[in-house]
Amino acid sequence: MTQNNNNRQRWIFNKQINLSIIVQLLFLAILIIGTWVKLQKQLTILQHDMTRLIQTQQQFQKRIELLDKANICFEYRLIAVEKTIKD
Numbered sequence: 001m002t003q004n005n006n007n008r009q010r011w012i013f014n015k016q017i018n019l020s021i022i023v024q025l026l027f028l029a030i031l032i033i034g035t036w037v038k039l040q041k042q043l044t045i046l047q048h049d050m051t052r053l054i055q056t057q058q059q060f061q062k063r064i065e066l067l068d069k070a071n072i073c074f075e076y077r078l079i080a081v082e083k084t085i086k087d
Helices: 002-086
Strands: none
Touching: none
């Protein structure tokens, strides 16, 4: 009878450990999913920021090219004025 009672106590103890492990795994899964969702949101924000940065860089590059063309034009004008003054 003592052996039978001892087996029942062991089974109950194992059942509680298993329930505890299941609860811990459930919390771990919730934390992993929450972290993954937060990471996805941060990646979306980063993608948006990178897209805006690339657009701004392209606009800046266009402005630089326009200034470079204007600079070349003004250099030729200056050379022409200097030649006119020397003659």
